[in-house]
Amino acid sequence: MAFRLCKYSEIIKRKRSEGFTLVEFAIVMLISGLILMAIMQAYKVFVQDKYQRAVYEKLDVLNSSFSVYASATNRYPCPSDHTLRVDDAAAGLEDCAAAWALAPGTCIPSGGICRVDGARNTPALGLPSLDPVFIGGIPYKTLRAGVAKPSLQMAALIDTMDPWGFQMTYAVTASQTDAMTFDSSYGAIDIQTEAGVSLIQPVGSAHFVVVSHGENSMGAFNGQGQRSFPCVAGTADFGNCDRADATFVSGLRNMGDGANYYDDVILQRSYSMSELWKFGDTVNIMYNANPGNVGVGLADPTEKLDINGNLRSTNVRAPEMCDRGGANCWDAAKLGGTGMSCGAASAAGKVKIMRGIRAGEVDPLCVEIDLPTVLNNQRCTNPGEYVVGFTAAGNIICEVP
Numbered sequence: 589m590a591f592r593l594c595k596y597s598e599i600i601k602r603k604r605s606e607g608f609t610l611v612e613f614a615i616v617m618l619i620s621g622l623i624l625m626a627i628m629q630a631y632k633v634f635v636q637d638k639y640q641r642a643v644y645e646k647l648d649v650l651n652s653s654f655s656v657y658a659s660a661t662n663r664y665p666c667p668s669d670h671t672l673r674v675d676d677a678a679a680g681l682e683d684c685a686a687a688w689a690l691a692p693g694t695c696i697p698s699g700g701i702c703r704v705d706g707a708r709n710t711p712a713l714g715l716p717s718l719d720p721v722f723i724g725g726i727p728y729k730t731l732r733a734g735v736a737k738p739s740l741q742m743a744a745l746i747d748t749m750d751p752w753g754f755q756m757t758y759a760v761t762a763s764q765t766d767a768m769t770f771d772s773s774y775g776a777i778d779i780q781t782e783a784g785v786s787l788i789q790p791v792g793s794a795h796f797v798v799v800s801h802g803e804n805s806m807g808a809f810n811g812q813g814q815r816s817f818p819c820v821a822g823t824a825d826f827g828n829c830d831r832a833d834a835t836f837v838s839g840l841r842n843m844g845d846g847a848n849y850y851d852d853v854i855l856q857r858s859y860s861m862s863e864l865w866k867f868g869d870t871v872n873i874m875y876n877a878n879p880g881n882v883g884v885g886l887a888d889p890t891e892k893l894d895i896n897g898n899l900r901s902t903n904v905r906a907p908e909m910c911d912r913g914g915a916n917c918w919d920a921a922k923l924g925g926t927g928m929s930c931g932a933a934s935a936a937g938k939v940k941i942m943r944g945i946r947a948g949e950v951d952p953l954c955v956e957i958d959l960p961t962v963l964n965n966q967r968c969t970n971p972g973e974y975v976v977g978f979t980a981a982g983n984i985i986c987e988v989p
Contacts, residue, residue, distance in 0.1 A: 636803065636843075638751075639751040639752060639803070640841075640853070642751040643750050643751050643800045643853050644853065646747065646750065646751070646800075647798060647800070647853065647855040650726070650731070650798055650855060651855055651857070653731045653732075653734070654731070654796065654857065656734060657730075657731055657734035658770075660734055661734065661767060662767040662770050663764060663765055663766055663767045663770045664760050664761075664764045664765055664770075664795065664796055665682040665727045665730045665731065665734075665760075665765065666682040666683060666684040666687045666701075666722055666724075666727065666760065666765045667682065667683070667687065667701050667722050667723060667724025667725055667726075667727060667758050667759070667760065668680050668681055668682055668683060668700075668701075668724055668725040668726065668727040668728075668729075668730070668748070668758075669683055669686070669696065669698060669700030669701055669724060669725060670700050670724055670725025670726075670748065670755045670757070670809045670813065671698040671699055671700035671809060671813040671814075672698075672700065672725075672813050673811065673812055673813050674748070674749070674755075674811045674813075676813075679725075679729075679748075680725070680726070680727060680728040680729035680730070680748060681727060681729050681730055682727035682730045683696075683701060683724075684765060686701055687701050687703060687722040687724070687762070687765075688762070690702070690703035691703070692704070692705055692720060693705070695831075698813075700724055700725065700809075700813070701722060701723070701724035701725075702722070702723045702724065702831045703720050703721070703722055703723075703762075704720065704721050704723060704831070704832065704833050704834050705720060705721070705833070705834065706719040706720055706721050706761065706762075706776025706777070706792070706834050707721075707776055707777055707778035707791070707792030707833070707834040707835055708776045708778075708790075708791075708792040708793065719761060719762055719763050719774075719776045720762045720776075721759055721760065721761055721762060721776055721777055721834040722759065722760055722762055722765070723757065723758070723759040723831050724757075724758060724759075725748055725755055725756075725757070725758060725809070726747075726748040726755070726756055726757075726758045726798065727758070728747050728748045749811065750800040750801070750808075750853075752800075752801075752802070752803060752805055753805075753810070753811065754801060754805040754808035754809065754810055754811075754816075755808060755809040755810070755811070756798055756799060756800045756801070756808070757798070757799040757801070757807075757808070757828070757829070757831075758796065758797075758798050758799075759777060759796060759797050759799075759834065759836070760777075760795070760796040761774070761775045761776045761777060761794075761795055761796065762776075763776075764795050764796065772795075772859060773859045774793065774795075774859070775788075775792075775793040775794045775795040775796075775857075775858055775859065776792060776793070776794075776834055777792065777793075777794035777795070777796065777797055777834045777835075777836065777856070778791060778792035778793075778794065778834060778835045778836070779794055779797065779835075779836050779837075779838050779854065779856050779858075780827075780835060780836070780837055780838070781837070781838065781839060782824045782837060782839040782840070782848070782850065787838060788856075788858050792834070792835075793858055793859060794856045794857065794858040795856075795857040795858060795859070796856070796857050797836050797854060797855065797856040797857075798854070798855040798856075799828045799829075799836065799852055799853075799854055799855075800852060800853040800854075801825070801828065801829060801852055802825070802850075802851030802852045802853060803843075803851045804817060804849070804851055805817050806818075806819060806820060806823070806825060806826075806829055807819040807828070807829020807830070808829070822847050823847055823849060823850075824837060824839050824842065824847065824848055824849060824850040825837055825839070825849070825850050825851070825852045828852050828854075836854065836856075837850075837852070837854075838852075838854040838856070839852070881893075881894060882894070883895075883896070884896065884897070885897050906920050907919070907920060907921070908920055918945065928942060928945070928951070928952040929952075930942050930951075930952060930954035931954075933956055933959075934956065935956075937958060937959050938956050938957065938958060938959060939956070939957060939958075939959045939960075940954045940955070940956050940957075941954065941955060941957060942954050943955050960978055960979070960981065960982035961982040966983065966984045967984075968984070968986035969986075970986065970988075972988045972989075973986040973987060973988050974986065974987065974988075974989055976989075
């Protein structure tokens, strides 16, 4: 029997002809899967951001549309029935008659418009409903008719559908839908954080709110007038779809699983007691008109601008610099503006030099010395040094800057 030794090149060729092993194929599949997952995650984030920008653009146009409509009619429109198919002739039209005919806590037979007690009512005291709130769909056809010659882009955005293909919810204070009772400083809707803290001052005084139910579309009506995803109690955005009260939630976007999940987008209109920021008489000038104190990191500021922490600025303008108690002040212009001067010496051959600054005193601390006689032909000898001053004997002082 004869044996033949194979060359190394022959072994390699034979291995290549056999193809990938199962281990090699598994490694390739694993790496490909990781790359594909990264690409899919990046694409998901891109789509989410794209839809977020689209819904904000739509809400911005709706906000302008409500303003134009209120200016022209001295009221806000009533909700439309969002259980109607979007191709229904009555879809997108306000229905004030149906809304006003409702009893507190009830909806029209289709469920497309509901009436709830306003957030500023006091049922615990046994008082009747002071001002109800109507909840339904966006009356986009009514809004379009109220905007004089809207552009094609604006007309397309005055719509009831959000970028995820579901109808948005519209709630409005009932008295604000009637020109006889319209009051721009009143509302009965409250907007709260996830923790139940009101974002409206006075509490519960928002005029209206528009809700896009986000990516999960929980509680939203589709184009066929049906709810595809029911409300889930215990979640952060449950208050925006239950239609049981006049309180809505405006939270931070949280796409994690569980009770903290929140993806809704809110548009609300409320009355502001005063404009905090105003424009001045000159170009590019704005000022804060807050009559009280402003605190940074403080709940009870005692000064116009009271900061608890460090303040960093490249340029600060102030007439005086004081300690925290408001005493021991000195004129800031002495250092950063006109400067401080010791004045002329009292005798010939003398000169006054400053040796310090004392809090609360206008003039610096000065001392009178003999006038130095600068020696000729002096210069700094070390590399990088410059003359920074003179001694009382007239010699130069050299330092590296």
